[in-house]
Amino acid sequence: MFPRKLTRQVICNPDYPVVQTKAGKLRGVVVEDAFIFRGIRYAEAKRFHMPEPVTPWDGIKDAIMFGPVSMEISTGIAHDAFNVPHFYFPQDEACQYLNVWTQSIDPNAKKPVMVWIHGGGFSSGSSVELYAYDGEELSAFGDVVVVSLNHRLNCIGFLDLSDYGEEYRYSGNVGMADVIAALRWIKENIAQFGGDPDNVTIMGQSGGGMKVASLLQMPSADGLFHKASIQSGISDAPAMTHKEAGAFADKIVAALGLTKETIKEIENIPYFHLARACLTAAGEGGRMPWAPVRDDDFFMGNGVADGFREETKNIPILIGSVLGEMTTNYNVELELTAKSTWSDEKVDGFMKEMYGDKADAVMAAYQKAYPKHPRANALFVDKALRRPTLVYAKARAAAGCAPVYTWLFNLECPAFGGTLPWHNAEEAYMFHNACYLEASYVPGVSEWLQDMMTGSWVRFAYTGCPDHPGIPYWTPTSPDSVPTMIFDREIELAVDHDKELMETLPDQNITKYFANSKRRQSKPLGGGPRQST
Amino acid sequence: MFPRKLTRQVICNPDYPVVQTKAGKLRGVVVEDAFIFRGIRYAEAKRFHMPEPVTPWDGIKDAIMFGPVSMEISTGIAHDAFNVPHFYFPQDEACQYLNVWTQSIDPNAKKPVMVWIHGGGFSSGSSVELYAYDGEELSAFGDVVVVSLNHRLNCIGFLDLSDYGEEYRYSGNVGMADVIAALRWIKENIAQFGGDPDNVTIMGQSGGGMKVASLLQMPSADGLFHKASIQSGISDAPAMTHKEAGAFADKIVAALGLTKETIKEIENIPYFHLARACLTAAGEGGRMPWAPVRDDDFFMGNGVADGFREETKNIPILIGSVLGEMTTNYNVELELTAKSTWSDEKVDGFMKEMYGDKADAVMAAYQKAYPKHPRANALFVDKALRRPTLVYAKARAAAGCAPVYTWLFNLECPAFGGTLPWHNAEEAYMFHNACYLEASYVPGVSEWLQDMMTGSWVRFAYTGCPDHPGIPYWTPTSPDSVPTMIFDREIELAVDHDKELMETLPDQNITKYFANSKRRQSKPLGGGPRQST
DSSP states (O other): OOOOOOOSOOBOBTTBSEEEOSSOEEEOEEETTEEEEEEEEOOBOOTTSOOBOOOOOSSEEEOBSOOOBOOOSOOOOOTTTTTSOBOBOOBOSOOOEEEEEESOOOTTOOEEEEEEEOOSTTTSOOTTSBGGGOSHHHHHHHTOEEEEEOOOOHHHHSOOOGGGOGGGTTTTTHHHHHHHHHHHHHHHHGGGGTEEEEEEEEEEETHHHHHHHHHTTOGGGTTSOSEEEEESOOOSOOOBOHHHHHHHHHHHHHHTTOOTTTGGGGGTSOHHHHHHHHHHHHOTTOOOOOSOBOOSSSOOOOHHHHOOOGGGTTOOEEEEEESSBTTOTTOGGGTOOOGGGOOHHHHHHHHHHHHGGGHHHHHHHHHHHOTTSOGGGGGTOOOTTHHHHHHHHHHHHHTTOSOEEEEEEOOOBOGGGOBOOBTTTTHHHHTTOGGGOTTTOOTTTHHHHHHHHHHHHHHHHHHSOOOOTTSOOOOOOBTTBOEEEEESSSEEEEESTTHHHHHHSOSOOHHHHHHHOHHHHTSOOOOOOOOOO | OOOOOOOSOOBOBTTBSEEEOSSOEEEOEEETTEEEEEEEEOOBOOTTSOOBOOOOOSSEEEOBSOOOBOOOSOOOOOTTTTTSOBOBOOBOSOOOEEEEEESOOOTTOOEEEEEEEOOSTTTSOOTTSBGGGOSHHHHHHHTOEEEEEOOOOHHHHSOOOGGGOGGGTTTTTHHHHHHHHHHHHHHHHGGGGTEEEEEEEEEEETHHHHHHHHHTTOGGGTTSOSEEEEESOOOSOOOBOHHHHHHHHHHHHHHTTOOTTTGGGGGTSOHHHHHHHHHHHHOTTOOOOOSOBOOSSSOOOOHHHHOOOGGGTTOOEEEEEESSBTTOTTOGGGTOOOGGGOOHHHHHHHHHHHHGGGHHHHHHHHHHHOTTSOGGGGGTOOOTTHHHHHHHHHHHHHTTOSOEEEEEEOOOBOGGGOBOOBTTTTHHHHTTOGGGOTTTOOTTTHHHHHHHHHHHHHHHHHHSOOOOTTSOOOOOOBTTBOEEEEESSSEEEEESTTHHHHHHSOSOOHHHHHHHOHHHHTSOOOOOOOOOO
16 A cells, blocks of 8 residues: 555445456455555465465455465565565465556456566565555556465475375475466456456566566466566576475474374464474574475476476566666665765775676676776676576577567666665566655656656567667567667667676675675674564 | 655765764655654663663664564554554564654754654554654644654563562553653754754554553653643543552463563563463453553553642643544444445434434434534444543643643545544544545545644644634633534534533444344454454
């Protein structure tokens, strides 16, 4: 719920707006011109089991407030909560809810449907977590139906108990099964909300991008979507194997004091205990390997490594990332702010410290890629997501798939004395919400740039091609060359502009480097609060 | 963080805006014209112990994002979350944070300070829980410094363990001690934020109103505030005694398996276990008696029952409630919507069913109080908060205190076919936020009414009298007569207009009546999600 200034009476009457879904009637609200339905239950599920269709009801149910979001193992204030404003929401295991923004509830309107799948890895987040992805502006600007959804995460979405019994066969994938159940709900019901069930674009960023890429590899999702947008969501990691996921599950089961004989109890213990067992299993500061589990029927593994499925080769892809991602300089604790005041000597000193002998080559490749950018930005350019994105785009082209359109979001924002675009930064622009967000908004730039970017995403949803008046002609990726649409204060199509940079740049990330630097650890960290529990 | 549409560059630079507090420097943001500092730590505390001043720091700390809010025993989606949009936030026991909105950071500006103390009884809520109480508009409209604060709640704020050792002497009051620590922080630091430490108005609604009324009875708060606004916050309940609070504490200690000898362990068990013990102690559906505990030095009990303290008799009071409060008809589960379509027969049938022989007298008294209102509204008028508010106002006048100004907020909003003002409804209007909230906004009415209401609250903060151009002259309450400023589509001062109604109306509340009615229990409840855990 996005409290923008209203100009007209919001309508929420006993009998309007009401929409008939397969399971029953829903009452929404009309805000300005948009019909909004929040918190629609799309599935029901027992813990660790596959989702089932919702129980039908009589009368009219309210869909005026968001539904609960997935339980999280811990919910703290994100370190990037200023740049990426969060909307936290009550959590519940029964979290299979979606939201709809639409300009029409005429069943014959058949508008493109744009489905947002949230990020947060496979462990956290929700359909409403970030203000940036409120759907009201996108729906109005593009005259499209926007859907966003919650689904099960972490140990209730991806705990692979398949070794403990046939009934848990899919427990390592039920989180993704929820997403597919939502897509099925959309197929069956979205026409009533003015949407075209035969023109559905799935979109996601970070973990959401991984989910989109995974859905292409999941047979039960076939036919439920027709276009896909993957945003900062491709990594080098291979698909999760049953071996790894099952080993982690074993540790959790052991931490709970359960066995194959008593495993049934795991369905009823309080979530808090399950979460504590996960923390125990992961160990101090350990990573929890939540992700869909590759098997022989539900999830066919990552496209690049395991092969793109024939059934989804016809899906056009919009793919990209942002210039800074995780390396950006808004982390005030790390004294990385005010980069624009750094002398060339200071910049080169850091380059040398981080990259040693390679420093000069990196700087040369950086300046070749971005001749107009300041020297200091070379310290912050992302490789971790950009490189695999390029690999993915080219591999799909090489496999003879439908067109792949590649982009980069490079707009620097003024906060903290100049900040490269951070992980999540493009969302405000492709959802047309940039003018609402304190760190994102650049007067005179945001208004125009979000028109272009939201416009491109909407064109992609309408036609499968993001070409849009006002931006250069968007050539798709080929097996050996990547034309990238660069969204910045100017928009240009650059062909293989950062190829050499990606080859030269070491894997080092300046943010991690500063965080780990002993030289800096002696100084007290300032900065915002952290959750201690 | 209230994502209103921005028109200017938000400023958050390495060196501006930065303010020097007693403990160290803080960096905030400039949004449009306002300086905003979010998540300022005002105190530190060990569990069950009194708050201490914050540890000083070197360098600049960020105050750009809200701080964590108090742990809650359970956090669900409120049944009124559409009418009263919520902003949930991560919880932590270390929750002593406040937020500042100001138009100036000149230490000589000396603007009135308006401090918001949130509601949610003494068990839930936060400084940022409701969008209605975001301080940006109030600060700009009134040119005042707005402060809102979090403090410890429920078992970490009000668990009276004083029988278990001298070190827990104040554990039943540490939640309020936090509030007083925040007021002390304001006294010591607010001049740096452009505020006048000698002109502080404390304000609160519901539980926040109770907290304001309690602060008048707490010697350690003397001198830290100068005016007080109590909104829907006076009840008939006597002050909590040690006998009651201690008995509940005994049950919790027992549920944890602790004794006087092992009590120290209660300081370190996970909050989740403490919360479970509270649920066990309260029993199925039982009430948890969280409230400040009357003792002989920290809290002197309720003013009406236990005597107004001489030291705070000089504090002028602004006091009021809203027409519907808890009885309003937005609860769609209870089929109380569309009241404007109800026939007189239907209305009278419900009146008869609820009030029996008294139905006619109630209707007559209602029509005398509100001759222009529709008949159906008689079913929804609040007594539970209005009657004790009148008692409090008159008792303070009788005790020779500074003036008490009484108000009622009666604006009906169009949602659900017409809804009487609900508990919290006036906040959007006295914070000048009514145009942002879906259920609150009435085009052509809200703009004007919020100017008048916010204006009155601001005048009260400036002068101790809420008189404001555009509204009638506001006569204070006398020992035997209550002039009430009624805020509606018109604003009028009505003297004892609902005296007879309050005397005639039974205690029955239609919402509870419908919820309990067997006749209705046979029907399935529709409506939104509830948290199951």
